[in-house]
Amino acid sequence: MATTTEAPPTRPSTTTERRRRITARPAAWIVWGVVIFFFLNLLGVVASVLVSSFGQRWFDTWLPDGYTTRWYGRAWDEFALLQVITVTLQVSVLVVGLSLLIGVPAAYVLARRSFPGKRVIFLVFLLPILMPPITYGIPLATVLYKFGLAGNMSGVVLANLVPSVPFVILTMTPFIEQIDPRMESAARMCGAGLRTVFLRVLTPLLVPGILASAILVLVRTVGMFELTFLTAGPDSQTLVVALYYSMSASGIRAQQSVDAMAVIYTSMMLVLLVVALRYVNPTQLVARVKDEPEH
Amino acid sequence: MSDAGPGRPLAHWQHRLAERGVDRQLWLLVPALIFVVALFLYPFFYGLTLSFQPTNGGPFSDYARFFSDAYERGTIWITLRIALPAALLNVLAAVPIAYRMRGRFRGKRLVTTLLVVPITLGTVLTAQGLLNFLGPTGWFNRILLATSLVDEPVRLTHNYWGVFFSLVITGFPFAFLLVLSYLSGIDPTLERAAATLGADWRRRFTQITLPLLMPGLATTFCLTFVLAFSVFPSAVLVGNPAGETRVISLAAYQAAYEQYDYPYASAIAMIMGFVELVIIAVVLAARSRFYTGSTGGKG
Known part of the structure; x- marks a missing residue:
């Protein structure tokens, strides 16, 4: 992967020191053994889906009898994947765009200003991330169904916004804090209004942060199962929900075409991941953690 | 204006x-x-x-219904029995590995990148992979049989262990990356100072690093626990959704989408949120106690 090629500028002394320690301690071997065991199993999990999706027949053997690509064609037709992928992309783009529009201004105010009730507001924004999606998803879906918004794409988008907007706020805050407030003051003194400051000064400076949070929200939205599952109708399923339905109804269709669909989903996620890692640190995909500057 | x-x-x-x-x-x-x-x-x-306006009965009758029915009430225990050990294992396994890897070494970026993969794949895909990989004719059982570690295939899917493994596969990388970033946030000079004063590896870890890491561990545990607690797709797909892995989110889902009893589903969702918040509150309370205690001891 292109993202992994950049060699860390390590001082030679530390490298040799670490090497020596790794060869010296048995504990290090245990740790590396566990990591390798974990990765082997992970590889097995992913590879067994991949191999099965290309296999002709695979019963009680190490590898399938023969290889074919016809399951992909089947999955594409049987599960109406073109429509599903279109919906997935539409939902993701809408969620990313809306959550940025809502989240970035709020992040700006929360990062820069202090005002009465700020802590309470911050906590309210944090809650959707801390709660399991099912807990608020079921009441949310009930409300959306009451207003006729669920069962179609608008419901899916609205439900996915709930964790996305707080996530944008959380990821944008450190980026905003990095910008020198004197730049805004200078722009203000030169006669720029709030809108001009935002569009001509802040937004260009915030492009890396906006890209980072956009890609993070994208990854989360494409992978978000619970909220989409609770609010989607038959025409508004995203790929992961369609995958779930095809899996829970297994037996009707060949295992391999479900696997083929899973591989399509995986490759979509991996492409997103490779793109994401160009802009963000791996830990940011997990949560917003203050990362030490690399020195 | x-x-x-x-x-x-x-x-x-x-x-x-x-x-x-x-x-x-x-x-x-x-x-x-x-x-x-x-x-x-x-x-x-x-x-x-x-949730206080049930289709029949008084305001609390849906809550009473949940707690009086052993099949429903049991879902809390089932969920905790899956989520707590999984979250605990993920955090505890992440500590030594992250401790080992906190420095800079070649391939660190590769390891962290690979670890992000299962998080982005999500539980649905992990479930599908586990069904193939751990199933009775999957590669895992084949290797065990070929090396004659077992005589007949171990049953690892469609039961507790399938769900448990799916939580480990998605949860461990998550916990590891968080712990790693907390660990690299600790000033390495503190440990070097302790080493200069003659503290060995064990003492440095237990008396310097661990107390400083404890708040981060508590946060990591909470976040991992939230993920594990809301386990839904893998409980259905690799678990035994009618029996030992009928988790509380499944009970809520069934009430809402199979019985169309929204008040009851809301009541279950509220109970679920409450149980989760209780666990998190306990952990966070312990966190504040632990942290202040150890800083006091150091001072």
């Missing part, structure tokens, strides 16, 4: 508010506030009131 003269009462109020940090810029917050009220707080309170 901002151009109002200093003598007018409107400007007076604006001035007073501006001194407290309230001015027109706060309007930027309004879209986000409307959003969070309309899509999070309102549904939450709607669900809360709905």
